[in-house]
Amino acid sequence: MSGHLAVVGLGPGDARWLTPEARATLDAADALYGYGPYLDRAPARPGQSRHPSDNREEMSRAGAALTRAAQGARVAIVSGGDPGVFAMAAAICEAIEAGPPPWRALDVTIVPGITAMLAVAARAGAPLGHDFCALSLSDNLKSWELIERRLDAAAGAGFVIALYNPVSRARPWQLASALDLLRRHLPNTTPVIFGRAVGRTDEAVTVTTLGAANADAADMATLVIVGSHATRVIARPGCPLVYTPRVGTEASA
Numbered sequence: 105m106s107g108h109l110a111v112v113g114l115g116p117g118d119a120r121w122l123t124p125e126a127r128a129t130l131d132a133a134d135a136l137y138g139y140g141p142y143l144d145r146a147p148a149r150p151g152q153s154r155h156p157s158d159n160r161e162e163m164s165r166a167g168a169a170l171t172r173a174a175q176g177a178r179v180a181i182v183s184g185g186d187p188g189v190f191a192m193a194a195a196i197c198e199a200i201e202a203g204p205p206p207w208r209a210l211d212v213t214i215v216p217g218i219t220a221m222l223a224v225a226a227r228a229g230a231p232l233g234h235d236f237c238a239l240s241l242s243d244n245l246k247s248w249e250l251i252e253r254r255l256d257a258a259a260g261a262g263f264v265i266a267l268y269n270p271v272s273r274a275r276p277w278q279l280a281s282a283l284d285l286l287r288r289h290l291p292n293t294t295p296v297i298f299g300r301a302v303g304r305t306d307e308a309v310t311v312t313t314l315g316a317a318n319a320d321a322a323d324m325a326t327l328v329i330v331g332s333h334a335t336r337v338i339a340r341p342g343c344p345l346v347y348t349p350r351v352g353t354e355a356s357a
């Protein structure tokens with residue numbers, strides 16, 4: 105088998121959240137591919153080439169990394185958080201499935217990372233302590249109508265909901281619209297967490313309610329967790345603890 109491709113999760117930002125396996129895989133690579141700001145997080149190593157690309161160029165980045173690996177190089181392609189969550193691992197699989205036969209013979213490894221949802225949850229308490237789901241609000245690759253159907257189903261079934269990609273410059277209205285939809289299912293007192301740039305120097309985590317949640321508080325670096333009927337807040341000095349208990353959720357779903 106010639107060439108090796110690792111798809112590496114860098115975690116949400118804090119270097120302490122880069123796993124030892126991810127660090128070792130980055131160290132061992134001849135060539136690194138990824139969105140520029142993520143590549144900047146990988147420690148520099150002499151002799152290693154770096155190929156930054158724009159955020160939206162996932163498929164061309166995947167193709168470039170696979171081509172290089174097929175030439176026999178040891179290649180790492182990076183994602184923030186976990187590479188399997190709305191990120192490069194699926195893009196690599198899509199490229200392999202549609203690509204030339206030699207790409208299927210490559211040694212491909214997916215190196216997991218801490219996804220944003222888990223990092224934000226940990227800061228707030230245990231909001232994902234019972235059943236939950238994750239949705240991307242980006243309608244680049246799916247219709248807004250499908251997103252609305254999934255939000256309806258998830259809130260109707262009593263899931264806590266983690267919202268990735270809540271807004272972007274090209275998608276300014278989606279989060280406000282999603283919150284309005286969720287207000288039809290859940291009381292205004294439902295806890296909502298905005299976790300921004302968690303694990304980075306400009307981190308900000310706020311706990312609010314569905315009634316008071318303002319979509320303008322979110323940007324591209326924010327993950328939003330909307331509680332279920334069962335999610336509770338323990339008031340205490342400093343930051344409250346938000347949690348979803350492991351028992352008693354059925355009756356209230």
Ligand code: SAH
Binds near residue numbers: 183224304326327
């Ligand atoms: N693969 C990534 C997710 C990529 S989608 C992961 O597993 O975390 C990009 C979205 O992830 C952002 O719009 C935001 O919703 C969320 N996100 C990524 N890093 C974050 C961080 N440090 N703090 C809060 N949210 C983050």
